Amino acid sequence: MAQTGERVRFAAVFAIAEFRAMWTAELLSVGGDQLARVALSVLVFQRTSSAFLTGLTYALTFVPALVGGILLSGLGDRYPRREVMVVVDLARAALVGAMAIPGLPLWSLCALVTVVTLLNGPFKAAQQALLPDVLSGPTYTVGMAIRNITSQSAQLVGFAGGGLLVAAINPSVGLGLDAVTFLLSAALLRRGVRRRTAASPQTATGRRPFLASTVVGARVVFGDPGLRALIALCWLAGFYVTPEALAAPYASSLRAGAVAVGLIMASDPVGSVIGGIIFGKWVPEHLQIRVIGVLGIFAGIPLILCVLKPSLLISMALFAMSGMLATAYNIQGTASFMRRLPDAQRAQGAGLLSSGLITAQGLGALGAGVLADRLGPAPTVALAGLVGALVAIPIAIGWHRVAKNR
Known part of the structure; x- marks a missing residue:
């Protein structure tokens, strides 16, 4: 760890290629998720006219992450963390893409939302566990600050811009765009972050x-x-x-x-x-x-x-x-x-x-x-x-x- 008196500029952190890839992937995912939340709320309310069902669907974009965070976070220790993130991104792209299918039954939509949110837990855990390997010493803390700034900003822009975009196009198209952000995120992580071995590999007999x-x-x-x-x-x-x-x-x-x-x-x-x-x-x-x-x-x-x-x-x-x-x-x-x-x-x-x-x-x-x-x-x-x-x-x-x- 670098000396605690050392200061690091934001530009020095962005100069690290692996961080740039992780940061860009996260920015795409956060923006896409906010767009998807707006699109889901509009889509469910258009189809049901029920405030309760709209609120329930919105809650499903948060609550299952609790279970995923507790039970599935260990995937980021058992397997290479970059691979966990890429696989989860690809799975979420497929699931959100299915949600964009017009006329999908409401129960199927809710089930897909639940699984997508469940996968947020292992992705975030692997991401947070990988970041200290990418950034060392004070660059890690500055990188955390950068992630916080951009995440908060992306949420504000995603909610405001998402409402305008969904109004201008179609909720299903909005969900389709969210699926694309997951694909782009997976590609960025695969190409921009080097592969590392698992932190705690498990053998078939010792799992x-x-x-x-x-x-x-x-x-x-x-x-x-x-x-x-x-x-x-x-x-x-x-x-x-x-x-x-x-x-x-x-x-x-x-x-x-x-x-x-x-x-x-x-x-x-x-x-x-x-x-x-x-x-x-x-x-x-x-x-x-x-x-x-x-x-x-x-x-x-x-x-x-x-x-x-x-x-x-x-x-x-x-x-x-x-x-x-x-x-x-x-x-x-x-x-x-x-x-x-x-x-x-x-x-x-x-x-x-x-x-x-x-x-x-x-x-x-x-x-x-x-x-x-x-x-x-x-x-x-x-x-x-x-x-x-x-x-x-x-x-x-x-x-x-x-x-x-x-």
């Missing part, structure tokens, strides 16, 4: 069942004080997702319309992009490592101020500030987590981190909805910020003890 691999991965993570602190830090997102989850009722409480809902939901990603630029480009890594626990606490403070029931513009600024601080600790927290994992369990650990993150965000959104019906949106956001900051205090203390002994 460990997936469930046993999951247990081993969990023991590695929760048996290490540093990994425990880092994974808990990342899971604080369960508290800080509240503004996005309550965007519609929050806007209604301000007597604002649908445009305000979109602005509220965009505030966190905008803050995330700013945080990625500031901490990825200008803050030395050794300082990031020292302060991530404190940033976990500070990320809740802007949300606490919502108890004052601020205006829309001030609320957006507070949400953006929280997103900026949360991104700062999340980028370095994830980078430190992946570095600390043994290579043989890196993909499994990555799957556990991302699966837990999805679960925390889902439970956080669910709890926020229940509380908002009783307390109101602004007080609920404030309470989530307060509880998140309080929970972050022992996490920060635990990480400080680990970091001090590095």
Whole structure:
């Protein structure tokens, strides 16, 4: 690992050919996925006129990733990680291509969506496990910042542009375009990333069942004080997702319309992009490592101020500030987590981190909805910020003890 005082420019990371290939492939996939979510929502609502079925289909683009992340992430340790990503991309291209067939029964569409989302888990785990092999030292942290910036930006553009594109063409064509992005991603990874051997190859007689691999991965993570602190830090997102989850009722409480809902939901990603630029480009890594626990606490403070029931513009600024601080600790927290994992369990650990993150965000959104019906949106956001900051205090203390002994 390079010295922590060394700074790396974004251009230096983009100069690494393997990273460029992985970054471009990810950008294509994220943009295509956002387009597909819009296309699916439009397609299902056009065919059923049911808000429930539309919401259910949209949920299927997220929820099965939890199962895939837990049970299938070990594929990235058992087999060469580039090959896992390429095969998953090809499988998703075929499945999404089938979804684009006009007149496909709704149950078949939902089944295909479920399988595609299930495959997101092993792909993301293999991707996260491979990145430390492509980028070393401080270039890895800067690369994580670049990925965060482009991912957040692609989501914003994908949602906005996807709606316009689907309106201009056809939902089925939109799904077809998503299938093409997976094919392009597979080609980029195959040609632009060199093949590496499996981190934990298994013989025919010595293959460990997936469930046993999951247990081993969990023991590695929760048996290490540093990994425990880092994974808990990342899971604080369960508290800080509240503004996005309550965007519609929050806007209604301000007597604002649908445009305000979109602005509220965009505030966190905008803050995330700013945080990625500031901490990825200008803050030395050794300082990031020292302060991530404190940033976990500070990320809740802007949300606490919502108890004052601020205006829309001030609320957006507070949400953006929280997103900026949360991104700062999340980028370095994830980078430190992946570095600390043994290579043989890196993909499994990555799957556990991302699966837990999805679960925390889902439970956080669910709890926020229940509380908002009783307390109101602004007080609920404030309470989530307060509880998140309080929970972050022992996490920060635990990480400080680990970091001090590095």
